[in-house]
Amino acid sequence: MAQTVRLAVNGVARVEEVEPRLLLVHFLRERCGLTGTHVGCDTSQCGACTVLCDGAPVKSCTMLTVQAEGMAITTIEGLAPPGEMHPLQTAFWESHGLQCGFCTPGFIMAASALLAENPDPTDEELGRGLEGNLCRCTGYVNIRRAVHAAAKAIREGSAAPTAVGG
Amino acid sequence: MIPAAFGYSRATSVADAVAQLGSAGPDSKLIAGGQSLLPMMRLRLAQPEHLIDVNGLRELDYITPKDGRLLVGAMTRHATLVRSEVVRRHLPLLSEIASEVGDPQVRSRGTIGGVMAHADAAGDYPTLALMMDATIVTDRRRIPARDFFQHLFTTSLAPDELVCEVDFPVATGAHRYLKFRRRLFDWAIVGVGVQMSDDGWRVGITHAGPTAVRAHAVESALRSGANPKEAAEHATDGLHPTSDVHASSEYRLHLAEVLTRRALEQAA
Numbered sequence: 001m002a003q004t005v006r007l008a009v010n011g012v013a014r015v016e017e018v019e020p021r022l023l024l025v026h027f028l029r030e031r032c033g034l035t036g037t038h039v040g041c042d043t044s045q046c047g048a049c050t051v052l053c054d055g056a057p058v059k060s061c062t063m064l065t066v067q068a069e070g071m072a073i074t075t076i077e078g079l080a081p082p083g084e085m086h087p088l089q090t091a092f093w094e095s096h097g098l099q100c101g102f103c104t105p106g107f108i109m110a111a112s113a114l115l116a117e118n119p120d121p122t123d124e125e126l127g128r129g130l131e132g133n134l135c136r137c138t139g140y141v142n143i144r145r146a147v148h149a150a151a152k153a154i155r156e157g158s159a160a161p162t163a164v165g166g
Numbered sequence: 167m168i169p170a171a172f173g174y175s176r177a178t179s180v181a182d183a184v185a186q187l188g189s190a191g192p193d194s195k196l197i198a199g200g201q202s203l204l205p206m207m208r209l210r211l212a213q214p215e216h217l218i219d220v221n222g223l224r225e226l227d228y229i230t231p232k233d234g235r236l237l238v239g240a241m242t243r244h245a246t247l248v249r250s251e252v253v254r255r256h257l258p259l260l261s262e263i264a265s266e267v268g269d270p271q272v273r274s275r276g277t278i279g280g281v282m283a284h285a286d287a288a289g290d291y292p293t294l295a296l297m298m299d300a301t302i303v304t305d306r307r308r309i310p311a312r313d314f315f316q317h318l319f320t321t322s323l324a325p326d327e328l329v330c331e332v333d334f335p336v337a338t339g340a341h342r343y344l345k346f347r348r349r350l351f352d353w354a355i356v357g358v359g360v361q362m363s364d365d366g367w368r369v370g371i372t373h374a375g376p377t378a379v380r381a382h383a384v385e386s387a388l389r390s391g392a393n394p395k396e397a398a399e400h401a402t403d404g405l406h407p408t409s410d411v412h413a414s415s416e417y418r419l420h421l422a423e424v425l426t427r428r429a430l431e432q433a434a
């Protein structure tokens with residue numbers, strides 16, 4: 001039986017009828033057309049589906065849409081205003097933090113949650129903060145470099161971070 | 167994969183959750199953080215007909231120090247435990263363990279009550295609950311941890327019973343939790359916790375059997391003056407771990423001993 005769910009996605013309020021079994025990731029991709037959030041596994045391990053729910057990083061494949069009732073969801077599309085790039089996006093580009101790019105939206109969302117809590121992570125803290133995300137291409141070195149570069153850019157205010165969590 | 171279809175309702179109170187579990191029948195289940203249940207439903211290892219969501223029960227989300235105890239509500243999420251100054255002050259080993267559960271995303275959603283009720287052999291908090299003689303408080307009774315965990319995925323909870331709280335003793339002495347796994351977010355292949363308490367060392371072992379165990383033989387060796395290396399030789403007493411894709415039984419026994427020694431040596 002379909003249920004009504006009220007939530008905000010990237011600042012837009014939505015009221016939707018959904019089946020309880022509709023996973024948040026499928027809602028975002030198929031109902032909202034926000035295909036930047038990826039599905040990379042069936043086992044809740046890869047983190048490609050990471051979004052922010054009220055600012056907290058969550059694997060959207062491991063949450064029901066009905067459980068997002070009343071929440072503000074931020075996806076990779078909502079991290080920066082349209083036409084602009086978040087410092088993390090710029091840094092992944094400039095530091096070659098991706099190869100195929102499949103894991104990138106998840107890494108950027110997880111990194112944005114990490115930097116919101118810890119603006120100047122040590123390399124170890126950075127690794128721990130991204131432990132829920134897998135990359136099959138890069139070997140992580142440039143991902144670390146990109147997140148450190150973004151952290152620095154945000155700290156130095158050369159690029160103000162977009163407020164996350166709606 | 168997409169889970170099989172199910173009905174869904176939200177519990178409005180503890181009493182309502184219990185009543186709904188009773189009336190929705192044997193194929194209904196509570197959903198808390200969903201970090202164990204939803205992966206199983208996606209693989210169709212679990213196909214409940216009805217889910218009762220307890221995420222709205224904010225009254226079960228608390229961390230309260232009281233008369234030498236630390237009371238933790240079942241809906242307290244791993245991330246809340248990691249950040250809590252109160253936990254760091256009253257039971258720092260719980261902070262340490264919480265920060266080793268899963269990854270940041272799992273910690274945003276998963277709850278301590280869910281880990282207890284799920285009773286995975288590799289769950290990290292059951293080890294702490296057993297070694298510290300914690301009590302699991304439900305909607306109707308208080309269950310000592312040693313009577314709560316019965317077997318793999320099996321607890322002494324009745325089908326319509328709700329975990330409401332975990333009641334730990336305060337302990338601020340030297341402690342350490344060492345968790346051996348291949349990738350940071352993985353479950354423990356084996357884990358060992360040690361805590362100095364008023365009556366000496368407490369030692370618990372994760373994933374060297376169907377449930378966590380308290381290593382009584384190690385504790386009494388330490389009380390009789392054994393050093394960490396000598397005491398750790400007793401870590402495998404009475405253990406019969408199974409072999410699986412992650413590790414053979416022999417390797418688990420080896421890890422139990424080595425991690426016990428290291429945890430005792432590194433405890434601070």
Ligand SMILES: Cc1cc2nc3c(=O)[nH]c(=O)nc-3n(C[C@H](O)[C@H](O)[C@H](O)COP(=O)(O)OP(=O)(O)OC[C@H]3O[C@@H](n4cnc5c(N)ncnc54)[C@H](O)[C@@H]3O)c2cc1C
Pocket residue numbers: 043044045195196197198199200201202203204205220240241266267268269272275276277278279280281283284286288289290291327328329330351352353354
């Ligand atoms: C990638 C990944 C890695 C993980 N690694 C670890 C790890 O290293 N260590 C670890 O301990 N856990 C780990 N977990 C599991 C995680 O900690 C889960 O959060 C936890 O096992 C279940 O808690 P939950 O709140 O998510 O419960 P749910 O998944 O919602 O529920 C689990 C079960 O418990 C029942 N239940 C939940 N709450 C209650 C309650 N209050 N009363 C009675 N029954 C209840 C449900 O009906 C269900 O049967 C991992 C999970 C993932 C996805």
Ligand code: FES
Pocket residue numbers: 038039040041042043044045046047048049050059060061062
């Ligand atoms: S799709 Fe892999 S963790 Fe969500």
Ligand code: FES
Pocket residue numbers: 097098099100101102103104134135136137138
């Ligand atoms: S860039 Fe290909 S998976 Fe990470």
